[in-house]
Amino acid sequence: MANQPSSSNAAGDSRRKFIQKGAAATAATAVLNPFKSPIYGQNQAPSANVKGANERLIIGHVGVGGQGMRHVRDVKKFSGDNKTTQVAVCDVWEKRKDLAKQYIEKDTDWKVSAYDDHRKLVERKDIDAVFIATVDHWHAQVAIDALENGKDVYVEKPFTRYLDEAFRVHDVCKKVGKKVQVGSQGCADAKWSKAAELIKAGDIGPLVLGQGSYMRNAAAKGGEWNYKIDPDARPDNLDWNRWMGSVNKKVPFNADHFFRWRKYLPYCAGLLGDLIPHRLHPLMLATGNPEFPSRVVCTGTRKISTDRDVTDNTQLLAEFPSGLALLTTSSSVSEYGLPDVIRGHHARLEFGGNRVNLIPERPFSDELDPEEFTNLQPGESVPAHEKDFFDSIRENRQPNANIDLAIRVQTVISLAEISERLNVACLFDEKTRTITTGDGKKVDMISYGSMPLS
Numbered sequence: 001m002a003n004q005p006s007s008s009n010a011a012g013d014s015r016r017k018f019i020q021k022g023a024a025a026t027a028a029t030a031v032l033n034p035f036k037s038p039i040y041g042q043n044q045a046p047s048a049n050v051k052g053a054n055e056r057l058i059i060g061h062v063g064v065g066g067q068g069m070r071h072v073r074d075v076k077k078f079s080g081d082n083k084t085t086q087v088a089v090c091d092v093w094e095k096r097k098d099l100a101k102q103y104i105e106k107d108t109d110w111k112v113s114a115y116d117d118h119r120k121l122v123e124r125k126d127i128d129a130v131f132i133a134t135v136d137h138w139h140a141q142v143a144i145d146a147l148e149n150g151k152d153v154y155v156e157k158p159f160t161r162y163l164d165e166a167f168r169v170h171d172v173c174k175k176v177g178k179k180v181q182v183g184s185q186g187c188a189d190a191k192w193s194k195a196a197e198l199i200k201a202g203d204i205g206p207l208v209l210g211q212g213s214y215m216r217n218a219a220a221k222g223g224e225w226n227y228k229i230d231p232d233a234r235p236d237n238l239d240w241n242r243w244m245g246s247v248n249k250k251v252p253f254n255a256d257h258f259f260r261w262r263k264y265l266p267y268c269a270g271l272l273g274d275l276i277p278h279r280l281h282p283l284m285l286a287t288g289n290p291e292f293p294s295r296v297v298c299t300g301t302r303k304i305s306t307d308r309d310v311t312d313n314t315q316l317l318a319e320f321p322s323g324l325a326l327l328t329t330s331s332s333v334s335e336y337g338l339p340d341v342i343r344g345h346h347a348r349l350e351f352g353g354n355r356v357n358l359i360p361e362r363p364f365s366d367e368l369d370p371e372e373f374t375n376l377q378p379g380e381s382v383p384a385h386e387k388d389f390f391d392s393i394r395e396n397r398q399p400n401a402n403i404d405l406a407i408r409v410q411t412v413i414s415l416a417e418i419s420e421r422l423n424v425a426c427l428f429d430e431k432t433r434t435i436t437t438g439d440g441k442k443v444d445m446i447s448y449g450s451m452p453l454s
Helices: 009-013 021-031 066-078 094-105 118-122 138-148 162-175 190-200 240-244 256-259 276-286 382-395 402-421
Strands: 058-063 084-090 113-115 129-132 152-155 178-183 207-215 295-300 313-320 324-332 341-344 346-352 355-360 369-372 426-427 434-436
Touching: 021 190, 058 066, 058 118, 058 382, 066 129, 066 382, 084 094, 084 118, 094 295, 113 118, 118 138, 138 152, 138 162, 138 355, 138 434, 152 190, 162 402, 178 324, 178 402, 190 276, 190 341, 190 346, 256 295, 276 313, 276 324, 295 402, 324 369, 341 402, 346 434, 382 434, 402 426
Parallel strands: 058 084, 058 129, 084 113, 129 152, 152 178, 207 324
Antiparallel strands: 207 341, 295 313, 295 426, 313 324, 341 346, 346 355, 355 369, 426 434
């Protein structure tokens, strides 16, 4: 989907000493389609049990609150293009599941079942794929149950609440061979796939440093995640015990916790769980070869938004075995962020809108020419990300925010939370899945019950 570089680059091609485009041309061509995974090359021929191009995918939804209803609306709106039918919804609050059921059935002949227990939904033999948009601490269990029942899974970011359960989902996914797509829709933006193509071709040399940010200032809204509280939510029409699930620090029904759960550590990692994944998934995808981190440090403060457990200003620095470092920062109290950049030894990539600019480093300016790639489509889009998920099922390939990317991103996020909450630098061994400090002391993964707010 990328256009050709400007004509001034033609002369420069003859004197490029550091870019071996010929050898990478075949691999790079596959990346021009942003809906093909640019990092693992998985474009297998469909197997016998893969849905045909004209066969409808049957969809169920678990969690139909704000983001869950967005998926309900999108999947219905584009059901003709994507050849999908929605047949089931699940939520712990009667009002939400009833509204979702009514919305899907309106102006269709579809019959939708509504459940309060996700297990009844995923056990249905007719359902092919499940969208999971629950509170974060339910992501892992619903995903595991869906995968073990033969469903492909679209799960909202973050992948899971904690790292130990992320590896459990990963291992089950690998065992059953189903697809997982994490809801970081930035991965559907073709500029990141273009970057992966350029980096894999060696165009910017060895990777050095990447950066990105997700910054907001929610002061006008009364603070980030202070969503409207619906007085219709009550203990008599909402299964609060089920909503609490595996959380160790259980509390009586609390409407603030139910509607504004992203503010509280037992249910969410705050900025690390909500905003930073939107930048970290695309940045790691763009490297062309996402790695597990070797070291992660994170700082966070909470001096302005004091009505919460989570930080309102967070900085994350991750180091990888190749020598690449990634810096991501996020805030809910300041909106001016960092530009998206990936620096290599020979050149850097700058991102903006639907373009990627390749800018040579000064010592290599005689060997490299600047290049600009524009009109890269699609942009950051939830419907495009959903379509990629559906296409990946039919084509028997990995989606763009697939299980291999998901587990690596979640490792960075979870190590960052451990670093910030325990005030340590976290070193990670991907072979043993163990965490240590710089002096070699083992660090246990944070999980349910391991800390007061968990």
